[in-house]
Amino acid sequence: MxxxxxxxxxxxxxxxxxxxxxxxxxxxxxxxxxxxxxxxxxxxxxxxxxxxxxxxxxxxxxxxxxxxxxxxxxxxxxxxxxxxxxxxxxxxxxxxxxxxxxxxxxxxxxxDAKIGIRDLAVAYDHVVETVEVRIEHERVEKAMTRLTQLQRQAVSLAYYGGFSHSEVAEMLHIPLGTVKTRLRDGLIRLRDELGVAS
Amino acid sequence: MTDRNDAHPSDLAGAYALHALDAQDTAAFEAHLIESERARIEAAELNDTAVALGLAVAPVQPSASLKVNLMALLASTPQLPPVPAPRAVGTTDAPGAAPAVPPVAITTAPTATGGSTAGTTPVNRSTNMPASVAAAADIASVDTAPFGTGANRPAMGIHAAEPSGAERSSATERAQVRWFKRPVQFMLAAAAAAALFVGGTFLGQALNADPFEAQQASALAQINAADDSQRAATTTADGQEATLVWSNKLAISAVLVDNLPVLGGDQDYQLWYINAAGAVSAGTFDSSGDGTAWRVLDGTMHAGDQVGVTVEPNGGSDQPTSSPIVAFQS
Incomplete structure (x- = not known):
């Protein structure tokens, strides 16, 4: 397999x-x-x-x-x-x-909220990945470390957990407006770290 | 900028790229995208950023049956013509600069979303229909459930050209819609084939909007329609009538059992292909206790395989842990 x-x-x-x-x-x-x-x-x-x-x-x-x-x-x-x-x-x-x-x-x-919030690294524990995937993974993982803890949590919950921004707000006990800001600022930071530009 | 409460639409850019908005906010943000070139560029970049997160996830090898099922469904799955009708899809197509837009536009209202439950109404309406021409006719009116990718949102690309095609069963109207012709006929065939075997209970299941069940229904219809379709009937250990239908050419089979008892929540029925190499799991299923429980087996059938059904702990086992309640020789 x-x-x-x-x-x-x-x-x-x-x-x-x-x-x-x-x-x-x-x-x-x-x-x-x-x-x-x-x-x-x-x-x-x-x-x-x-x-x-x-x-x-x-x-x-x-x-x-x-x-x-x-x-x-x-x-x-x-x-x-x-x-x-x-x-x-x-x-x-x-x-x-x-x-x-x-x-x-x-x-x-x-x-459970932890589905989204667990580290990328955890999901990678027992994976045999190709060089390509590994490089991509490390790049993203490194970029993630540039986010604030709260940005990282919010982005992870939304993207890897599939939670809506209001669910994220509820989980992290922060106002919805703050979640929006964190998601946007977090993604912008990731964009810049990853060198994504159109 | 961000202290203007929730009012500033550009604040939603991150949540939008992460698919974390509800339908209302999504619509608001897409309206904003139409107005702002700058917002479209940001949306595209953040979408690409989100995809980078996706590409960092470890790949998972799908089961072989997934590809088999998919390839079998292609012939009966309509494709969109090359150019979308610009008028009808204006709101989703206009912000064209954003790569985020095409997929989002198309997937905004899949049949599975909570917001699209209205679309399932005609489906559920059929649940209690007896298997008959009437039921088949009803299928024609709900053909988008399994095949459409979201018939319920006016702004949505795929069905925009025939927004209520799914609702009206006017033959003329449907005939105009090229790519709906085949699925309608296909589902009619599926219904007819299914009706031969299992009657109303089957239809109730087959018409569910759940794509897995639609796929199961298609596969069963394919078996029944195959020119080398075969069947074997027997009874279970408890005396229920059980049937195996299969096609060696298609290498798939299905098991149908009448009035199979309900299991506790901690148990599942599990299907097996058994041959000289041993037993291979072919999926699990449960039974409502009355009517016909059935399932198309996962994986590939080899000519001469035995097919068995066992009762296993919830979720199934790697190998059978109990004696089969029924077994067939194909």
Whole structure:
């Protein structure tokens, strides 16, 4: 299983990879099922990893992952490469879907706050990751250390926990307006640390 | 800037990128995006930043069955035409500079959100329908439940061109919508196939908006529609009628059991593919106690596999821990 994961993820950067995700997505938009299969192989572990980070339950995470890929299939024609990479497009969709699932299910409400607040490092304990993933992880982890403790908590609860800003406010016992500020300032700081600019 | 209470829309930029806003705030912020180029750039950057957080998460390998299911669903899943209708999707398409916008626009109101429960009304309405032409007709009116990605929000891209297509079952109207034709027919086929087997209970389950159940229904319909579809009937240890249907070509199967007893919350029924290599879990399910409990098995079926059902601790076991209540030879 772990071997498989490594092989699959390594495909992301393999020089032998015949097509980029963007090219594949372009073909998917025209109904190319084999391109869809290839795209799926390249990015499904990323999508499921993220969804499972939020939902925890594996079976439910696979369901949501299926929804996400059906949506990729349905709306591939709406993807515009000039606006960003295919991974960005798909992972944004994935996060949104996972959050929607949490908001819509009672199970989501019962989740413990620690799901969101636990350290990135904890989730990484027993993971065999590729070089690419490791580098990305370390970069983000390092950037996270530049945030204030409260910014970090708020961003983690919202992004990794899937909690709404009002839920975050309740958990951290701070006013909603303060949460908004922290989320925005925290993300801006992360943006600058990570060198994200359009 | 930030001490203007909650009034300043730009304050929402962070929460928006993190999908932490409710529908109302999301709409307010998107209205702000339309007005402000600067806000769109920030939204795009913060969205990319959020994605960086996502890319830092450890990948998880999906089960093989997930891809099998997906690939099987493609043929019957409509695709959007290349260019969205600009008028209808103006509010979501206009702030085009932001990469955040397209996915958000499309996923704003998936069938699973609490806010979209209105969309499930016609679905639930069918719950008690007997399996019949009437039920099948009703399916035609709810075809977006499993396939649409959010039919309920006017500003939303996918269904904007035919906002009430899901509500009205006018054949003409539906015929105009190219990409809805196949799913409607497909679901009709699914309903017809399902009706043959299990009747009303099945429909009640199949019409649920839950995509997992929709996927299950599709898979069952595919088995039944396969040209090499086979079935084997037997009884459980307690005498309930049990049926296995399968297709060697599709390499999938489903188990259906009548009046399977309800289990306690600490137990699940678990399915197994059993062959010379041992037993492989094929998923868990539970039963409401009456009607037909059924499930399409996870994973790949190999010709000649045995299929068994055991009672296991909640969530299932790695290997069977009890004797099967029923077993089939495919």
């Amino acid at each position: 772990l071997d498989l994961m490594t092989v699959d993820s390594a495909g992301d950067i393999s020089p032998a990879a015949p097509a980029t995700k963007e090219e594949l997505l372009g073909r998917v938009a025209h109904g190319d099922q084999s391109a869809f299969g290839e795209l799926y192989d390249q990015i499904a572990p990323r999508v499921l990893g993220l969804v499972k980070r939020l939902l925890v339950d594996h079976a439910q995470s696979e369901e949501v992952t299926q929804e996400i890929f059906l949506e990729v299939w349905q709306s591939a024609s709406r993807y515009e490469p000039t606006r960003g990479g295919a991974s960005t497009w798909i992972l944004t969709m994935a996060h949104r879907r996972a959050v929607d699932r949490i908001r819509s299910s009672q199970a989501g409400r019962d989740r």
